[in-house]
Amino acid sequence: MTHAFWKQVWRADVPGKIKHFTWKACSNALPTRENLMQRKIIAKSSCQQCKSQSKSVFHALWDCASIQQVWESDFGWVDRQKTSTGSFQNLVELITQKPCQLELFITIAWFLWSRRNKLRLKEEALPQNRVVFEAKRYLILHQQPVNTLPKKQSQANETKWKPPDFNSFKTNFDGAMLSDRGEAGLGVVICNHEGEIIAAPSEKFPQPPSVICLEILAARCVAIFVHEVGLH
Ligand SMILES: [Zn+2]
Structure with a gap:
């Protein structure tokens, strides 16, 4: 060894x-x-x-x-x-x-x-x-800033994931405050109906004043991204 x-x-x-x-x-x-x-x-x-x-x-x-x-x-x-x-x-x-x-x-x-x-x-x-x-989803979520979320918040999101209907896409996202760096991060996983990951963008931006604010910003970013890549 x-x-x-x-x-x-x-x-x-x-x-x-x-x-x-x-x-x-x-x-x-x-x-x-x-x-x-x-x-x-x-x-x-x-x-x-x-x-x-x-x-x-x-x-x-x-x-x-x-x-x-x-x-x-x-x-x-x-x-x-x-x-x-x-x-x-x-x-x-x-x-x-x-x-x-x-x-x-x-x-x-x-x-x-x-x-x-x-x-x-x-x-x-x-x-x-x-x-x-x-395993891939677990790894992606681990490697994105989502892990720096306060514990309580992460637990609230632990509902059972199901793939979307045929011909549609499902987007899971989460934001995280990276307090020590004065930044916030956003992690996104987009899956098709077979549960395959088709995109997993992540982004960093200056820290907003609250977690609620961050979640709203995150939702907005996701909507823009989904629109840009032409998914509906
Ligand atoms: Zn065996």
Whole structure:
């Protein structure tokens, strides 16, 4: 495990919990069935999703037949022969060799891991074909200034997102005060009816006097943007 590799992981612009997850996954410290069996917490171990005998972190997050499709669209370029060592860390190292791939990769992996846990507990889990979209949306919202909003405000916005009707578009936006810089930021995500992100502009402007003011300004900016790009 090289110092440079870890530096890249810690520098990634993803929430802390995803960095921790990556660190645990690479150190084989996630509670997979294999790890639990070694600690004799469960007697038998096989993958519950594909019934194969493999149950490592590497299998759960990458190699399992049940999730191959998830990786296909954005990480179809990964040469699976090079991952034949079966080490999740080697896989992440391989991903870091290509620029700007690490953040999306570990965010998708984190979504897959939490989905797998929910399935195991027979709880309602994200449909598999939504994993990549939700991971991308999560990443975009994290990387935009929306995160600097006061907590109460962010929680109020946590309603369940649904894609818009056929042939229409849905715009989600949020403004944030960047108090220390005397600026305010606006993050926008525009999706089509299939839930694909078609645009995610962001903008900064001088700080308005209140959060309400900021929200109004944000709504105005979005209306102008949507009009400019010709969406209705
Ligand atoms: Zn499997």
